[in-house]
Amino acid sequence: MPKPILACLALAVLCLLCPSAPLASPADGPGAVPGGPAGILDQASAGIQYRIGERYGYGQGVPQDFATARIWYEKAASRGHAPAQFRLGQLLAEGLGGPQDCQAARIWLEGAASQDYAPAQYNLGVLYEQGLGGPQDWQTAAGWYVLAARQGMVQAQFNLGLLYARGQGVPQDPDAARTLLEQACSGGLHEACNAVRDLPAR
Numbered sequence: 001m002p003k004p005i006l007a008c009l010a011l012a013v014l015c016l017l018c019p020s021a022p023l024a025s026p027a028d029g030p031g032a033v034p035g036g037p038a039g040i041l042d043q044a045s046a047g048i049q050y051r052i053g054e055r056y057g058y059g060q061g062v063p064q065d066f067a068t069a070r071i072w073y074e075k076a077a078s079r080g081h082a083p084a085q086f087r088l089g090q091l092l093a094e095g096l097g098g099p100q101d102c103q104a105a106r107i108w109l110e111g112a113a114s115q116d117y118a119p120a121q122y123n124l125g126v127l128y129e130q131g132l133g134g135p136q137d138w139q140t141a142a143g144w145y146v147l148a149a150r151q152g153m154v155q156a157q158f159n160l161g162l163l164y165a166r167g168q169g170v171p172q173d174p175d176a177a178r179t180l181l182e183q184a185c186s187g188g189l190h191e192a193c194n195a196v197r198d199l200p201a202r
Contacts, residue, residue: 046081049073053084057091066097077108085112086120093127102133113144121148122156129159129169138169149180154187161192165199174200 053072056065070091076084085108091097093105106127112120125144128137142163148156161180164173178199184192 046076046079046084049076049079050081050084050087053087057087066091068097070097077111080111080115082112082115082117082120085109086117086123089120089123093123093132102127104133106133113147116147116151118148118151118153118156121145121151122153122159125156125159129163138163140169142169149183152187154184154189154192157181157184157187158189158192158195161195165195174202178202 049072053069053076054060055062056072057069058064070088073084073088073091077088089105089107089109089112092101092108094100106124109120109124109127113124121144125141125148127133128144129141130136142160145156145160145163149160157180160170161177161184163169164171164180165177166172170176178196181192181196181199185196
């Protein structure tokens with residue numbers, strides 16, 4: 001299983017969405033637009049707010065600033081934007097840009113996961129499997145891994161395969177474990193290839 005980062009969460013990979021328009025500098029503060037009325041971006045679409053959060057979160061065209069990224073992600077997340085809910089959940093779980101809060105991370109990740117957003121489903125599974133932000137629950141973890149694995153997420157296939165191999169949260173099933181681990185291995189996850197080799201022979 002991937003090791004937790006900063007003692008909380010193993011991050012899933014999310015592609016950057018980088019808008020071409022220039023953004024306000026951190027000194028301008030969130031909601032400010034150079035040469036425009038203050039607060040205009042507060043009324044922007046959730047997608048634009050999310051992309052601003054991405055800029056600050058990744059330091060694309062502006063200095064990296066997780067606290068400001070959190071502000072913009074939360075604006076978009078509160079409007080139901082799944083990628084923003086996912087990224088806000090990541091920052092909360094990692095304690096980046098503010099206090100670490102795995103319980104709040106679960107809530108935001110559940111919002112994105114309920115919209116069938118695979119990275120959030122995977123990360124939520126990690127939180128439940130490791131008992132972060134609430135009680136440890138292998139069965140619930142397995143359920144979220146199943147949903148992400150069906151969308152081809154190799155990390156979820158790997159973690160679910162390990163649960164089947166151990167009989168944690170699901171009935172022990174070596175054949176199901178092998179199938180999932182082989183899928184993850186074919187998807188390029190080196191750890192899964194090693195795990196396949198470690199399985200008992202059929």
